[in-house]
Amino acid sequence: MTQFIIQRIYQTVIVLFILSLFCFLLIHMIPGNPVLTILGDEATPEEIRMLTEELGLDRPLPMQYLSWLGGVVQGDLGTSIIYREDVKDLILKRLPPTVHIGITSFIISIVAGVPLGVIAAVKRGGWIDGFITTSSNFSMAIPNFWLGILGIYLFALNLGWLPVQGYVSPTEDFWASQRYVIMPSLVLGLSTMAILARQARSSMLEVIRQDYIRTAISKGIKTRVVIRKHALKNAIIPVVTIAGLMLPNIVGGSVIIEQVFNVNGIGRLVLQSVFNQDIVVVQGCLIVLAIAVAAANLLVDLSYGYFDPRIRYK
Amino acid sequence: MRTDTSLGKNEVIDSPPQRKELKRFLKVFLGRKIVIFFGLILLAVIFTAIFAEQVAPYDPYAQNLGNALQPPSAENLLGTDSLGRDVLSRVIFGARTSLIVGIISVSLAASIGVVIGLIAGYFGGIIDSIISRLIDAIIAFPAIILALAIGAVIGAGMWTVILALTIGLTPSYARVMRGQVLTVKEQEYIKASEVIGANNIRIMFKHVFPNCISPIIVLITLNLGVAILAEAALSFLGVGITAPQAAWGAMVSEGQRYLVSNPNLSFAPGVCVLLIVLAFNMVGDGLRDALDPRLRGSI
Numbered sequence: 015m016t017q018f019i020i021q022r023i024y025q026t027v028i029v030l031f032i033l034s035l036f037c038f039l040l041i042h043m044i045p046g047n048p049v050l051t052i053l054g055d056e057a058t059p060e061e062i063r064m065l066t067e068e069l070g071l072d073r074p075l076p077m078q079y080l081s082w083l084g085g086v087v088q089g090d091l092g093t094s095i096i097y098r099e100d101v102k103d104l105i106l107k108r109l110p111p112t113v114h115i116g117i118t119s120f121i122i123s124i125v126a127g128v129p130l131g132v133i134a135a136v137k138r139g140g141w142i143d144g145f146i147t148t149s150s151n152f153s154m155a156i157p158n159f160w161l162g163i164l165g166i167y168l169f170a171l172n173l174g175w176l177p178v179q180g181y182v183s184p185t186e187d188f189w190a191s192q193r194y195v196i197m198p199s200l201v202l203g204l205s206t207m208a209i210l211a212r213q214a215r216s217s218m219l220e221v222i223r224q225d226y227i228r229t230a231i232s233k234g235i236k237t238r239v240v241i242r243k244h245a246l247k248n249a250i251i252p253v254v255t256i257a258g259l260m261l262p263n264i265v266g267g268s269v270i271i272e273q274v275f276n277v278n279g280i281g282r283l284v285l286q287s288v289f290n291q292d293i294v295v296v297q298g299c300l301i302v303l304a305i306a307v308a309a310a311n312l313l314v315d316l317s318y319g320y321f322d323p324r325i326r327y328k
Numbered sequence: 329m330r331t332d333t334s335l336g337k338n339e340v341i342d343s344p345p346q347r348k349e350l351k352r353f354l355k356v357f358l359g360r361k362i363v364i365f366f367g368l369i370l371l372a373v374i375f376t377a378i379f380a381e382q383v384a385p386y387d388p389y390a391q392n393l394g395n396a397l398q399p400p401s402a403e404n405l406l407g408t409d410s411l412g413r414d415v416l417s418r419v420i421f422g423a424r425t426s427l428i429v430g431i432i433s434v435s436l437a438a439s440i441g442v443v444i445g446l447i448a449g450y451f452g453g454i455i456d457s458i459i460s461r462l463i464d465a466i467i468a469f470p471a472i473i474l475a476l477a478i479g480a481v482i483g484a485g486m487w488t489v490i491l492a493l494t495i496g497l498t499p500s501y502a503r504v505m506r507g508q509v510l511t512v513k514e515q516e517y518i519k520a521s522e523v524i525g526a527n528n529i530r531i532m533f534k535h536v537f538p539n540c541i542s543p544i545i546v547l548i549t550l551n552l553g554v555a556i557l558a559e560a561a562l563s564f565l566g567v568g569i570t571a572p573q574a575a576w577g578a579m580v581s582e583g584q585r586y587l588v589s590n591p592n593l594s595f596a597p598g599v600c601v602l603l604i605v606l607a608f609n610m611v612g613d614g615l616r617d618a619l620d621p622r623l624r625g626s627i
Contacts, residue, residue: 028464029465032462032465033468154609155557155606155609157561157605159577163580163587269472269473270472270564287480288476288479293480
């Protein structure tokens with residue numbers, strides 16, 4: 015297990031290194047002189063000199079990277095070109111809604127998706143299976159921005175059950191917060207839920223066919239117990255893998271969801287900064303999201319040890 | 329391991345096992361009504377996209393402010409948008425945009441990914457390690473955010489979307505290809521070619537590649553849906569296809585402003601995205617089952 019953990023951490027560090035290089039080089043990928051692009055044509059030589067110095071563009075490339083990385087490690091992500099505010103503070107301010115909606119949707123997709131897949135597998139061929147399989151096919155194909163708009167139209171504008179847009183923090187008003195968060199989380203988590211249900215169904219079908227399941231059933235153990243105790247334990251492992259792979263999906267989807275539901279999270283911050291060409295903020299958000307996804311992935315990998323004892327004893 | 333299931337184009341054409349293989353493929357593929365149904369939908373969409381000028385009732389760019397935001401009627405089956413343009417015509421031209429972006433980015437990703445995967449799998453060692461870590465890094469990063477980053481650097485537009493999608497989709501091909509190569513590499517006929525002195529490139533493209541084709545074909549079909557969905561999302565965000573070009577995502581976004589009075593503006597293009605993505609997914613699933621039953625659920 016220790017070796018497995020060390021190997022995974024090592025791989026995560028390498029992945030983060032590659033992503034940090036990409037984030038860093040972003041500013042150098044701007045065609046022409048990035049400072050001129052950022053400041054526009056009316057910039058005075060003085061302004062150009064100052065921004066060049068601020069961004070450290072006058073130093074050799076490896077030096078720039080090292081000092082940027084050193085800053086990132088210490089939590090210094092630079093200063094926004096447009097807002098003239100510390101990028102770290104900007105991100106910290108925008109992080110809570112994104113984390114709140116992201117985690118809620120991830121939990122919903124697992125808690126609903128896995129049992130749905132298991133039920134479909136157990137009732138294979140029946141109408142329940144047909145319904146679950148068809149719904150998950152649809153859920154994977156529905157554009158989430160469109161589903162969000164559809165939801166707003168139906169549940170907020172027509173039925174008036176939920177607020178139209180926006181976000182309220184749970185510390186501010188717990189119940190109001192739930193009403194704001196439920197729809198964005200469902201819309202964000204739907205495709206992940208469908209993919210997990212599909213994976214749970216197919217790996218469950220695979221496991222049910224095994225000899226030891228037949229043995230357990232012929233020993234007279236109740237089907238429900240066999241499913242829960244014998245089959246699910248083995249079927250869940252590939253589902254955990256897929257759940258880990260879905261994390262980038264949820265982080266990426268949050269940009270879209272925040273735009274649809276008017277939530278001032280980190281996704282919208284990225285989007286606004288892209289339109290403002292506020293490269294320093296884009297870089298900061300990117301590296302924070304990369305670290306978040308990598309860390310979450312690492313956690314999912316480590317949870318294998320819990321789900322699959324074989325890894326623990328290797 | 330999967331030699332018996334490939335289309336085997338490098339073998340003698342029309343040999344009996346080949347014909348049997350094709351027959352089995354067609355039987356499974358065309359045996360499912362749902363696959364035929366969605367296959368026909370796809371053909372219809374592709375036809376519409378190619379002949380958009382002939383199919384569309386009006387010019388999708390012709391503005392008529394006096395006739396703006398009209399509900400569906402006999403003249404404008406899906407109504408008109410805020411600039412008085414015919415929504416149906418724009419939806420039809422949107423199909424062309426979606427397919428162009430999807431086809432270009434998926435072809436690029438597949439060609440690059442296949443070559444990278446072949447190289448990684450065939451040579452192994454340090455080359456494989458470097459490529460595999462790069463693949464890990466790209467897969468760990470949300471493709472939409474990658475697209476935004478590229479948008480921040482070179483601005484919004486069709487090529488931003490294509491570039492981002494190509495980068496985002498390439499790893500899946502490289503990964504599948506690498507896995508296939510590792511399996512095929514151990515087969516005896518590859519060893520035999522090495523023994524008779526065939527060079528690496530010849531072995532890779534003549535012997536290894538054809539035997540890895542089935543999962544790649546399936547992946548291409550499924551990824552066309554992924555690419556179209558992503559293009560729609562990016563155009564919705566304003567980083568993708570920009571006005572005035574007709575794109576479904578951008579149309580949904582424009583329509584959002586008139587959701588109360590003209591919900592149709594957002595609904596119609598969204599249904600199109602759903603339908604075409606669903607069709608690619610279903611046909612992809614059908615292809616997978618028909619090409620190799622053992623691949624079921626593996627991609």
